[in-house]
Amino acid sequence: MQLIVFAVGRMKKGPERELTGRYADRLDKAGPAVGLTWGGVTEIAESRAATGEQRKTEEAGPCLALGAERGTALIALDETGKSLTSNDFATRLSDMRDHGTRRLVLAIGGPDGHAPAVRDRADLTLSLGRMTWPHQIVRILLAEQLYRAVTILSGHPYHRS
Template sequence: MRIAIHAVGRLKAGPERELTDRYLDRAAKSGRAIGITAVASREIAESRAARAEARKDEEAAALLADLPDGAVTIALDEGGETIDSARFAALVGSARDRSVPALVLLIGGADGHGPALLARASLKVAFGRLTFPHQIVRILAAEQVYRAITILSGHPYHRS
């Protein structure tokens, strides 16, 4: 199974990109032993539409068009369910065990996700009730992917 983070917007060179890349690299290396064949990130261009609803719709369409066939999708959304790392790891493990070809975490633009994407998402997850910049959400998503892989492999990184 492949895991990907698809996000609206571009991360500039700097500490946010470095930290995101570090966690994605760790996840990719650790994941091979447990059947995760790739861990990657993809950036989608921000919409230039004047209205927020139009921006959300355009960005949702771009994110949806970029999904691999048969992917399980997790929309990171402020209105989503808050789950713990063990449950997230169980979701990753379950998808892997069902031979799902890909699991994709979706990060919307500054206005959030469009309704078409939220309707299509297999699950909607919130990283708590706080609002975070998209750069930080990308780091958190990459770290949680790495943490899930360490939980599934029995590595001591996660201490509950």
Template sequence: MRVTICAVGRLRAGPEKTLLDDYVTRFDRTGRGLGLGPVQVVEVEDRKGGGMAAEGDLLRRALPKGAVICTLDERGKLLSSPDFAGKLGAWRDAGRQDLALVIGGADGIDPALRAEAEFSISLGKMVWPHMLVRVMLAEQLYRAATILAGGPYHRS
């Protein structure tokens, strides 16, 4: 199952980009034997200032056809890392070819796009900068792959 992280805004060179790239590489390496990956990061930017609706349209165009749409949203479901791994495994085992993990901009995800999602995940009750959410999500993808592989990275 291919994974696409669709996010608003451009992540420039720096520590966040370095961490994101590291966790994506780790996930790709670990997930390959599990039928997970590769991960592609697709960034969109509303240069015309159209707000959430315009960002939603750009994100929608970036989604792979037929993908499971999963938003990252403060109103989403709180999952433990093993539960997240189970969700990824279940989508893969159901024959889903693509998973799109959607990260909105500073104002969140357009409600119309949010309504199209099959699932929504919260990384906690706190709101995180969308640039850090990419890193946190990539780490959780890697952690999920190691859980599914039975590796020692995750300690519960």
């Protein structure tokens, strides 16, 4: 199953990008052994629309288009979503993979969050905590958890339960 991160907001050069890249590289190397491949990041600029609802709607279009392909699942990251342990997250990924999901899009919304259409389409709304995080930090956390999921599924000692 191919893993793709969709993100509203551009990641600039710097330590956040480097750390995200480090986990993505680890995922890219270790993932194929457990049937998970790294598909990269699709990022769009934040909308400049006048209202939050308009911005969310504009930002939703490319996300929904990416998730429209047959065999694609969508996880929307949102503070109101379900909080999972790392082991539970790894299990969710393996269940999706084992039930024929070919591609998984993990969507990081903009400052206004996700449009209702994205949350409605999502197979899972996932929370990394009830606090609001900048998208750069969310990318780091998500990349690390994807790599951690791969190590859990492969029995690697990186994760200690």
